[in-house]
Amino acid sequence: MIESDCIEHECGVAAVHARDLINIPEKLFFTLFAQQHRGQESTGVAYRKDGRTVVYKDLGMVSTVLARYLERERLCRVGIGHVRYSTHGGNKLENAQPILVDCNKGEIALAHNGNIANMPIIKERLFAEGSIFQTSSDSELILHLLSRSRAPSFLEALHEVLPEIEGAYSMVLMHDDTLIAVRDPSGFRPLYVGEQDGVTVVASETCALDIVKISNYRELEPGEVLIVDHLGARSEHIGKREAESRCVFELIYFARPDSQVFGHSVHTARKAMGRALARSDEVEADIVVPIPDSGNSAALGYAEASGTPLEFGLTRNHYAGRSFIMPTTAERDLAVRMKLHPVREVIEGRRVVLVDDSLVRGTTARLLVQLVREAGAREVHLRLCSPEIRWPCFFGIDIPTRRELISNAMSPGEIARYIRADSVRFLTLEELQSCLNAPGAYCYACFSGAYPIEVPLTDEERAVGRERDLREMREAMDIAEHRGAAHNAPDQE
Numbered sequence: 001m002i003e004s005d006c007i008e009h010e011c012g013v014a015a016v017h018a019r020d021l022i023n024i025p026e027k028l029f030f031t032l033f034a035q036q037h038r039g040q041e042s043t044g045v046a047y048r049k050d051g052r053t054v055v056y057k058d059l060g061m062v063s064t065v066l067a068r069y070l071e072r073e074r075l076c077r078v079g080i081g082h083v084r085y086s087t088h089g090g091n092k093l094e095n096a097q098p099i100l101v102d103c104n105k106g107e108i109a110l111a112h113n114g115n116i117a118n119m120p121i122i123k124e125r126l127f128a129e130g131s132i133f134q135t136s137s138d139s140e141l142i143l144h145l146l147s148r149s150r151a152p153s154f155l156e157a158l159h160e161v162l163p164e165i166e167g168a169y170s171m172v173l174m175h176d177d178t179l180i181a182v183r184d185p186s187g188f189r190p191l192y193v194g195e196q197d198g199v200t201v202v203a204s205e206t207c208a209l210d211i212v213k214i215s216n217y218r219e220l221e222p223g224e225v226l227i228v229d230h231l232g233a234r235s236e237h238i239g240k241r242e243a244e245s246r247c248v249f250e251l252i253y254f255a256r257p258d259s260q261v262f263g264h265s266v267h268t269a270r271k272a273m274g275r276a277l278a279r280s281d282e283v284e285a286d287i288v289v290p291i292p293d294s295g296n297s298a299a300l301g302y303a304e305a306s307g308t309p310l311e312f313g314l315t316r317n318h319y320a321g322r323s324f325i326m327p328t329t330a331e332r333d334l335a336v337r338m339k340l341h342p343v344r345e346v347i348e349g350r351r352v353v354l355v356d357d358s359l360v361r362g363t364t365a366r367l368l369v370q371l372v373r374e375a376g377a378r379e380v381h382l383r384l385c386s387p388e389i390r391w392p393c394f395f396g397i398d399i400p401t402r403r404e405l406i407s408n409a410m411s412p413g414e415i416a417r418y419i420r421a422d423s424v425r426f427l428t429l430e431e432l433q434s435c436l437n438a439p440g441a442y443c444y445a446c447f448s449g450a451y452p453i454e455v456p457l458t459d460e461e462r463a464v465g466r467e468r469d470l471r472e473m474r475e476a477m478d479i480a481e482h483r484g485a486a487h488n489a490p491d492q493e
């Protein structure tokens, strides 16, 4: 997907604790730089220096905002950092993280990746009781709850508060000189920890540990609270759900292909998805072309399984900015052309299979198909390595409303006509699950609407859900009644 028509992260986190004094902000710079893909709108660090907590954050990318930390040494023992993509909170400095508060438990800094599903209920209660909120981010809520807890110590307060919050949270906290990392009991978002020579690093993805040369790492368990201080590292638990709900989109799109996530190599998992897509595809094509960069690994798998040559028929301009305001079709068209450009010599006269990770609104896909046709393609077939996205996410991913999602309005055949492709095919849920090491441990709610925990759907969304359930029930009954005639029906895409 390219950014004008895609679903987005809501953040990545990093944290460092060192036995001896080291340049912690510099380490945070590199771990955040490696995770820039998880959020490009703001970034920041918090670290303990000379007995006080320093926070520096701003709107912008890591290389700009945090470049000052490459200029001189700041020796200390603990720090946390964050990259953020803004959604509901808006792209405002006040919502940038880490957030620092000074409360009855001492100074607490927090950086959070995820989304608290029961935030509206808790926030309403706290607001009614007189709490003042300085940000619109749900991360601040956790700090309010910690401050209000009657538990005598910070860690006891943390254990009291965490069971109260529902949803996705992989977060890092700093309390005095102690580093704490927490992964929610459902394990929605990844969180890794590694240690080398007395330096412990925590990050959302393993590519951030690789960049600081830590190869000895492990994933935090769902519900694990990791505490690192001058005594070393120890783990406590906040209870584990019966079922894990790892976000399958981390593997499909969000995580970097060179990362490990949920015990999978992201690149290998995407290749397997491409292979699964090709196995049940009967289209005749001359070349397979990835939509860079998100479609690269899957296209390779598709090409291998189908025996169709992989070609780099689209070039991506990595220097095109992402924050285009594109109110008109002409401007959107220009933005896509600035970012992706076809290689005519590769495409001309060929039957092309375009491979991407997923389809959201379809507006970019339409422009891309047009680009590839203008470059002389004889046929264009779009293949998506995820099932159809139909439902919003309440666990840290920004997905447009149900009305905006093209798969709620059109079948694959209708989408093909709309984007002027010769055909469109999605990976099925079963095919996706066949690529995973523990398919029962994942969340698939944006495809199925079956949320693993209760979520604040609007009345309209609930009505749509009920309608869908009724429709599917009726269809199931129809199928049962007409089973004998079904095999004579014409094939539908």
Ligand code: SF4
Residues within 6 Å of the ligand: 188, 246, 247, 248, 249, 250, 392, 393, 394, 395, 396, 397, 443, 444, 445, 446, 447
């Ligand atoms: S709803 Fe979709 S995007 Fe959200 S956590 Fe579940 S799988 Fe991930």
